[in-house]
Amino acid sequence: MNLNRDGDTLMTLMGTTGIDFPGGTVDFIPEMKFIYGSDKERIPCYRVLDDNGQPIADHNFVQVSEEVAVKMYTDMVTLRSMDTIFYEAQRQGRISFYVTAIGEEAINVASAAALAMDDVVFPQYREAGVLLWRGFTLQEFANQLFSNKYDNGKGRQMPAHYGSNKHNYVTIASTIATQISHAVGAAYSLKMDKKDACAVTYFGDGGSSEGDFHAALNFAAVMEAPVIFICRNNGWAISTPISDQFRSDGVVVKGQAYGVRSIRVDGNDALAIFSAVQAARKMAVTEDRPILIEALTYRVGHHSTSDDSTKYRPANEIEWWRVARDPVARFRKWIENNGWWNDRAESELINNLRQRLLHTIQVAESVEKPPLADAFSDVYDIPPSNLREQEQWLKEIVKEQPQEYPANISV
Template sequence: MRCGIKGFLYIVWKGSNKMLETEELLQYLTPEGELTYDIGGLLDDKRVLDLYKIMVKTRVIDQKMLSYQRQGRIGFYAPCTGQEAAFVGAAAVLREQDWVFPAYRDLGAALVRGISVESIIDQLLGNSADLSKGRQIPSHFGSRSKNYVIGSSPIATEIPQAVGAAMAAKILGDDAVAMTFFGDGATSEGDFHVGLNFAGVFLAPCIFVCVNNQWAISMPVKRQTASKTIAVKAVAYGIKGVRVDGNDLLAVYAASKEALERALSGGGPTLIEAVTFRMGPHSTSDDPKKYGHDVQAEAWRDKDPIMRVKKMLVASGVWSEKDDEYLWQSLNEEMTNIFQEREKIPPPRPESLFEDVYSSRDWNLDEQLNELLEVIGRQDDSR
């Protein structure tokens, strides 16, 4: 059943009702851009359009950064193409005081939180404007002011960290929740068990978002677990589990909104399995053609999360093909210009390598610093 959006976008909103079971797939927006239900009200036209624009921006940045890495202009990149709805839809329910503990392909969530494109590109380049001072692998950005913790490459470490932050908020009486993102591969790690078990026992105000993109680099999800779904694992921990169409912005938003309300009301954590697909390589160091990824990718192209939101917006009359063409063109130009400007910023000073280790440098660090400067000086003299 289709319903347009005039003033308010009407979508299925479960409210206090029980969510669908952990083996079913919650879907509100079909790949054709049609709403499957027309009950409840949650998002207005402007909010949906704003989230759509963030999804498109995420895709454009992905395309640009993959190209720049191949050109040797950045060293590494982890794309999230095809998974934009999962990250944008989940992060969009959070408030300013809430926390995000990402993995490393969570660009959409970072943009929703208000982290600037300039800051993200600075981190990818590792220039002197980079908040992490060039010390972190690209695609691992963060922001203290946005409560967006820097991601880390070791799988699933963010899960117990998010639980710790959630418990701290609970103990201190802060009105805040923690949301953490991880992939299907992370559910095989001990940190997944530790985090969910602890959160369940102590009712931590935490939202676990498993972005199940079907692959942990080259390991398919069917080799990851014998469970029928990932969401069903929540049952063993005594917490709420829900399985959603991860390419459906509205379903992800609705499930995340209910999880937020549950956490704030003292009902404890929620495990959300967002079923989606990684439409490209795991990272720029990966060749997915070597393990049959491309065969599955073809079947998922028609489920593109960006296209289904666009179809809905166009059908409802709040967006047009001309609007969409202009959006993509302007974002491509904007991202190109921003990258070229940030590329001009010099790298961090060599001396910064020895900063932030101790409150004041010890004699051995001074000795190492002087040795480094001598080597740099000799290299400069030889040129």
């Protein structure tokens, strides 16, 4: 069709009341009207349980079996116990770094419970609960933290940067938001291969300020990639509050701007997260579309062991969220009301977890480090000459200065 020569067709497309533009007809109006930067009415937040673990009237959520609910709760408690004991290990100087998920356990575990094992996860660094749900053992966590020879990453990554091919959990990278675009690429590949699976990526509110986030959402929307974007909006990007990050109504409206179906969910409500993620997965897989979930929560712990959050936020604010909005306590009340949990089961779980975690630390600490050769493998099929020279140089340094290296290090 040549619009330059077909005036009638051009007038039909332009019309007198609107223009037929890609995406639908855009109406004409005679008044100059700007779209305001933010609306007074904010996007509502989906919730199932109130702060006391009681279902809200007229709620709608996906029914959870006793088996799944109890596993969700025990994994949430396990994650919190891991964070407590491994954090203490870092403070004792036994590991160099650690990141906790205190206050965000529901997002971790409930979202994992709603996914399928074939779904590929691209985490940030506060999603250990997803890996825990998928079967990663406490010993495997400890091995990675201590960078011993049984660590999947062969000791080449920072502590708390887990990865597991077996569990479809892509290794964590410290760089902010790079995993978001990777997830979209994987999702597009799953679509092309006609797989009954989707990609899922997690990131914080700070990650949504990175260019990777915007490029990924736009690509996913245009190419209709089956990917779920889960934003943990915990109020803080290290020491930067969300009020200093963006003027928009959080992150959920950014999905809408890119043409991505989006929802805001109470991130401290395990049932709401489970229901939203399960619904999102169904839409992503069956309709080949991206979904954005903004989970409103709060980072109760410090950003990492390198941070002291009391320097930039009041202690009473942290304490209020820790007590009044605790996702673990809220979900416990719900399963107790259903007769699926009691004080005796709680006591046995806590005592058992502490013993197991302390044992895993002792074991991981006693295992020797990976051989030095592993620092130079897995990148090139045939190592280039400069890499071989660096390896030889390092071996000579170790031999010359053995006192500077662990006695059991292998050269």
